[in-house]
Amino acid sequence: MYKKLEIIERAILLNPQYIQTFREKLKITQSKLAKESGISQSHLSMLEKGKRQSTKLIATAITLGLLKCFSSKNIENPIIELLDTLSLLKFEDTFIEFVSEIINKGEKRYLRIIDNYPVLIISRETLLNEMRNRLKVMSIESIGLSRGKIKVFGYHIDNKNVEIILDCSDIRRLEKKFMEKTGKKVIIQVFPKDEVPPIYSTNKDCIIIHYW
Incomplete structure (x- = not known):
């Protein structure tokens, strides 16, 4: 404890x-x-x-x-509730670190130009692999994407199951953190593959980040 x-x-x-x-x-x-x-x-x-x-x-x-x-x-278990929230915050910070690196390095494999504005398209598989490698406070087993929501499943350091969910309010907070770090305006969208608008030309579960 x-x-x-x-x-x-x-x-x-x-x-x-x-x-x-x-x-x-x-x-x-x-x-x-x-x-x-x-x-x-x-x-x-x-x-x-x-x-x-x-x-x-x-x-x-x-x-x-x-x-x-x-x-x-x-x-029932306030310490676990706090650890779950901490895992959520660490996930957000790690995600921001990853996306900021993409922008700073100009990695073209994630970049699209749509209506003359840059857009990043990050697949669920890429996000899962990056978070597994970068996030130390929990061991991630899977990530699920649904419209406007990110669900992360894994284990705490004591092997207790953890599930964190980024809903719309969490994604708005993530946008704010991203803007504070990069100085750019940001909109984050989350889509399962069957709901991705055709303009993005992808058929994978993905997170789409508009920044300018």
Whole structure:
């Protein structure tokens, strides 16, 4: 258990902006988390906005605060819930890293020019292989794509099953992160192969990224 808590604490220490996503995914208000963590709401707000760095003590306090919030909701295993959310965030960051490299290197195998604008087409198979190689917090078994949704199945480091789902709100957050990293405007679309519009000239499950 302590090993799992250390993973969450370290994630908050290195990426305090994750706190907001933890709260939103787990339906915890900022004021509630601040109270349970023993820190001021203004301090917590600055951490979430990236305007203040975390410390190990603060990261520990927030992790325990999250667990206290969970206890009031009668959630069966709050630590696993936190690890699942952390896996989601790490998946997002790894995906952004991968796509940014494609753009920076100008890899033409993913690129289409449609109406004079660049579009990246990344197949489900490519995404699966890249995430398996890059993502360390979980072992990915499979990735499924449906209209506007990405489902990832795999195992935590303790071999416990994990399923993370990026729905529309998660994809909007992913677009925002991508724009912050690259300075480009981004639209991300997810299609199963039988729903891909003909303009993209592919018959595979894929993620389509418009950027300009």
